Amino acid sequence: AQTVTQSQPEMSVQEAETVTLSCTYDTSESDYYLFWYKQPPSRQMILVIRQEAYKQQNATENRFSVNFQKAAKSFSLKISDSQLGDAAMYFCAYRDPTGTASKLTFGTGTRLQVTL
Amino acid sequence: GAGVSQSPRYKVAKRGQDVALRCDPISGHVSLFWYQQALGQGPEFLTYFQNEAQLDKSGLPSDRFFAERPEGSVSTLKIQRTQQEDSAVYLCASSLAGTDNSPLHFGNGTRLTVT
Numbered sequence: 757a758q759t760v761t762q763s764q765p766e767m768s769v770q771e772a773e774t775v776t777l778s779c780t781y782d783t784s785e786s787d788y789y790l791f792w793y794k795q796p797p798s799r800q801m802i803l804v805i806r807q808e809a810y811k812q813q814n815a816t817e818n819r820f821s822v823n824f825q826k827a828a829k830s831f832s833l834k835i836s837d838s839q840l841g842d843a844a845m846y847f848c849a850y851r852d853p854t855g856t857a858s859k860l861t862f863g864t865g866t867r868l869q870v871t872l
Numbered sequence: 873g874a875g876v877s878q879s880p881r882y883k884v885a886k887r888g889q890d891v892a893l894r895c896d897p898i899s900g901h902v903s904l905f906w907y908q909q910a911l912g913q914g915p916e917f918l919t920y921f922q923n924e925a926q927l928d929k930s931g932l933p934s935d936r937f938f939a940e941r942p943e944g945s946v947s948t949l950k951i952q953r954t955q956q957e958d959s960a961v962y963l964c965a966s967s968l969a970g971t972d973n974s975p976l977h978f979g980n981g982t983r984l985t986v987t
Contacts, residue, residue: 798980800979800981801915806975847915859917860907860976862914862915862916865912865914
């Protein structure tokens with residue numbers, strides 16, 4: 757079974773600074789998808805960024821980028837120019853395309869605090 | 873509506889009571905998922921529907937949990953004889969199609985507290 761590990765329960769960053777959230781996963785598949793989701797207090801899971809494993813280029817979405825290391829099974833999220841609105845729980849997730857469509861396996865999350 | 877709607881937002885049940893949680897997916901979305909999120913944890917998959925067909929229920933923790941989507945739109949997650957360990961946020965998500973490129977849209981969840 758696939759597992760997703762987030763080893764940082766909490767992280768803190770100053771406004772306008774950069775922070776990196778870590779994620780590792782375990783799979784025997786060669787083709788899969790990885791995601792970072794943001795969960796604010798409203799509880800709604802919001803997609804931040806996604807990465808297809810067959811793509812070597814790291815995904816980027818505005819201030820959000822990933823460092824995808826397939827051999828190391830590592831998928832970290834970098835948030836640049838942090839804003840107060842970035843404060844939330846962040847979950848790393850894995851999707852196995854050979855299983856149930858869109859069935860996700862989540863990590864335990866990292867709580868990000870943004871300070872002035 | 874514009875997004876996935878879940879009701880009620882909060883539910884308190886006494887141990888042993890039955891509860892029903894509702895999910896209104898985005899109109900036209902074929903796929904619907906239920907996830908359970910315990911306090912301090914990530915969401916865990918419960919079950920998946922493609923239209924009205926329940927194609928995967930491998931995540932349902934016990935036979936007290938039952939989900940349905942009879943007309944392929946609104947879905948209900950029912951928990952019978954609730955136990956304290958059922959306390960969690962129940963998230964519903966929908967997507968246009970069951971393909972890898974179809975993004976999931978989540979609702980705000982129902983927080984169930986069993987006392």
